[in-house]
Amino acid sequence: MPIEYSNREKSYQLYRKGKQEGTWDPDEFDFAADRADWKQFSDAEKQRFLASCAAFYDGEEDVTRTLAPYMMALDALENDEMPFDTVQEEIYLAQQVYEEAKHTDLFSRYFEEVFETQDTEPHRVGGYQEQGYSTDDLYDTADTLLAAINSGDQRELVYALGEAYLNYMGIVEAQLARGGYLSFDQMIELKAEEMGREVVLESFQTAIGKVRQDETRHIENGRWIMRKLAEAEPDIVQDVYEPRIEEYVENRLLGAPPEEMPFEGYDQRKIGKQTMQYLQDTVDYIGADRFEEYDDVRRVVQTRRAAD
DSSP: OOOOTTSOOHHHHHHHHHHHHOOOOGGGOOOHHHHHHHTTSOHHHHHHHHHHHHHHHHHHHHHHHHSHHHHHHHHHSOGGGSSSOHHHHHHHHHHHHHHHHHHHHHHHHHIIIIIOOOOOHHHHTTSGGGSSOOGGGHHHHHHHHHHHHHHOOHHHHHHHHHHHHIIIIIIIIIIIIHHHHHHHHHHHHHHHHHHTOSOSSHHHHHHHHHHHHHHHHHHHHHHHHHHHHHHHOTTHIIIIIHHHHHHHIIIIIITOOOOOOSSTTOOHHHHHHHHHHHHHHHHHHHOGGGOSSTTSHHHHHHHHHHHO
8 A cells, every 4th residue: 555655645634634633532531510411401402412412423333334335445446547546545534434433432421421321212213313314324325335346337436436425424424413513502502501601511512522623624535535536527526416415405405394492592594504505615625617506505595495
């Protein structure tokens, strides 16, 4: 696995950054104060907060279990024919698997020590994560990658990788997880105000900050690879990216009903506006000029809403 150290690409630069930033340990946090804070949440507040945490816990486990086929698919590509170094990307993804496992470790410990359960299912049933997309679908994505590897068709493999990166880094992390972080921020801030406190669940917030830092790198790398795959196969934008984005917009931005929140003052519209910008950021990174319809996400969403 030779590395051209004179030509270290985006993925390798992010790998080096991850070595510096990603050394935190889930075991280093003291959750005693968080346990005391948690007892001050009402039953309705607990159920809603747990719904978000359950989606993250299950999601972190799902992505940990399904990332290996991405590396296998990269290894099956003709490296000399690609506009990026697949070896450097494989090294980056090896680090990402470790980070995703660590995120799973963090949520597992928090559920055990603060929520006093390891059962996420009661908190997922009927929850917002059922609305159009679940990380359970990443198992199908992994199967698609393995089938493309076995086919030996390079174009099919590039398409499968493009959809995989969009599903994982472009939607799960850049959309669903980032929206979840914004929800956490609001719920915790509103609860602190109600209790007359500067902060509640302080260790949770610190730990989630570390997860967010890791996933910022994941998203940046994923967007970069999606752009590079579009350079290799320009038709991937209309054939793969736009249909998948259309499905996300239909199910999430247009189809998801407004949530009833037990936290007074919760602003779902603010979160929706920001997550729409996150999607625009992904489109812009890939190259808005490559898109036929979703070059301007806000315009498309507004037009669709007006038509409905």
